[in-house]
Amino acid sequence: MKSKILVVDDEKLMRVSLEDKLIKEGYAVTSLSNAMEGLRELQSTNFDVVITDLRLPRIDGIEFLRQIKKLSPDTVVIIMTAYGSIENAVVAMKEGAYDYATKPFPLEELTIKLKKALKHKAVIAENILLKRQVISQYGYDNMIGKSDAMKRVFEIINTVSDRDTTVLIQGESGTGKELTAGAIHYNSNRRNGPFVKLSCAALNKEILESELFGHEKGSFTGAIKMRRGRFELADGGTIFLDDVDDISLEMQVKLLRVLQEREFERVGGEETIPINVRVICATKKDLKKLVQEGRFREDLYYRLHVVTIHLPPLRERKEDIPLLANYFIKKYALLQRVTINSISQEALHVLLLYNWPGNIRELENAIEHAIAFCTSDMIMPKDLPENLREKETPSGLFSIELSTIDSLDLQDTLSDAERKLLLWAYQKTQGNQVRMSEILKIPRTTLQNKLVKYNITKTNISVTGQT
Ligand SMILES: Nc1ncnc2c1ncn2[C@@H]1O[C@H](COP(=O)(O)OP(=O)(O)OP(=O)(O)O)[C@@H](O)[C@H]1O
Ligand SMILES: [Mg+2]
8 A cells, every 4th residue: 555645835846846756656645735734634534644844824834743743643744944944843853743854955865754754653553563462462561471470470460450459579679560569550440549659668767657657737847737648648549668678667567557457647646547548569578588587577477468479580581581672672662763673683692691680670771772772773782781792602502590490492492502503613614614514513405504594694693793
């Protein structure tokens, strides 16, 4: 199907020559001389791209752009501005224009911009589709994972969301504790109520107490007004207490009471306030151990631990890495308005070798970094943060710490090893196939088939820096 382009310019010569050029390039073109007619046309037809002049009679280009974004948010807009009015182009970009061309320009320049705009549009559409697929396949909105460990997490979220029980989420930094708490809230029948978060880390008793329960006016120096606490603000919804292990023993008693009695008093207050709140807590620590060490009350531990969700570290579910990487590529390519849509095998390999102490957050940051540094439409090892690449070419064959994983894909692992050995031989022999087949002790035809299978070619090797 031809892409539909709407051209709006009151300058006849410009309009006609652009229309001719675009028709020759195979687009379906409508051209008009003012924005009013343009908006009318947009009501009945779905245009892929609108190319419009900024200076137009009656409704100017910026207003036209705003109206297009309202009427047809998916339509991509390219602005044409007169020489010397770059400020207007900046305003237009802020209002959501995709690109601009400064007049006079060779028509060729505009058609290149148009091609880029159409590609951008296709990526957005693909992203929306991917997200839908991911949601339906793997569960919760923006929570991705297909490993057994994550499937178990999704099952628990599914089962407990509507049950109002207290949930304890345990996991290292960046494993998705907050995301999980949100998933529970937004999948529960409290979803239309508030979702209130509080990190208890490093809050002293006074501040924490007033944050949780609020205070009455004059209850302490500085309490100039009555203030509601997070429990009250979360009424009808969910409260998420992060780093719950950091609460002092004294405050633990108060928290236990709220959990048991579902009521509390504000600091300095007499009135007992009943609440209807679901409590979700998170910790990076092993609470049970803290109980044994006497640093966490046992009764509170049992209250919180009615349902516990363990979020596994990323290094224990590396099979989720490709899926997550692709998800973040789509996300950041869209945010940074670039058309990067894949990751090379070599770069993926770097991600799989790394051990991710910062878990998913670190992976997300790495992809964001790579998108910013990537110069083609595919992420290469050179685009990734340097600290990940240090592990890029391990001297040994396997770099999997078997004691830390639950399962592994044998076929993938063997292919991985085979590929690595082929690269090793390639490097050793500078790609000399006779020598390669000698040192690998395989017939030349088998070697050639494998080189094709793993896409190991001279250009590939030098491009990806894997030599
Ligand atoms: N399963 C997942 N799928 C997609 N994105 C995820 C997933 N888990 C975490 N993330 C993303 O990783 C980042 C960190 O997640 P989150 O803040 O929930 O982790 P956390 O465990 O609360 O971290 P911290 O311990 O540092 O507070 C967020 O940007 C989140 O969107
Ligand atoms: Mg968190």
